[in-house]
Amino acid sequence: MASEQADSTLVPATGTNDAGSGAMGGMVHCTTCGQKMAGTAPACPKCGAPNTGAAARTSEKTMVAAALLCFFFGSFGFHRFYVGKIGTGILMLVTLGALGIWTLIDLIMIIVGSFKDRDGLPLKR
Numbered sequence: 001m002a003s004e005q006a007d008s009t010l011v012p013a014t015g016t017n018d019a020g021s022g023a024m025g026g027m028v029h030c031t032t033c034g035q036k037m038a039g040t041a042p043a044c045p046k047c048g049a050p051n052t053g054a055a056a057r058t059s060e061k062t063m064v065a066a067a068l069l070c071f072f073f074g075s076f077g078f079h080r081f082y083v084g085k086i087g088t089g090i091l092m093l094v095t096l097g098a099l100g101i102w103t104l105i106d107l108i109m110i111i112v113g114s115f116k117d118r119d120g121l122p123l124k125r
């Protein structure tokens with residue numbers, strides 16, 4: 001039961017932090033209609049055209065640095081602080097990376113290239 005309670009507190013905190021800080025990303029203009037939208041938006045909110053700029057952008061943070069931080073200090077959330085995910089980084093710190101499981105999942109995601117920074121951009125290879 002204890003682990004279920006931990007999970008339920010974990011989810012809303014993650015969503016709030018990442019969604020809120022995501023607005024800090026750069027704004028781009030739709031190539032089809034010129035509508036201003038978030039650089040991380042997958043598609044234009046006005047005309048629905050795919051945001052071609054979003055796919056090409058990568059984070060300033062590197063995959064190698066994130067992987068090393070995750071490997072050595074992952075249970076303290078260092079790799080999440082590194083990519084700007086402060087909220088979930090603190091959460092990871094106090095739960096010791098959900099006793100290592102969350103850290104292991106993050107490490108795998110970093111290595112396979114699925115780990116994103118706070119703006120939702122993939123890490124630089």
Ligand SMILES: [Zn+2]
Nearest residue numbers: 030033044047
């Ligand atoms: Zn558009």
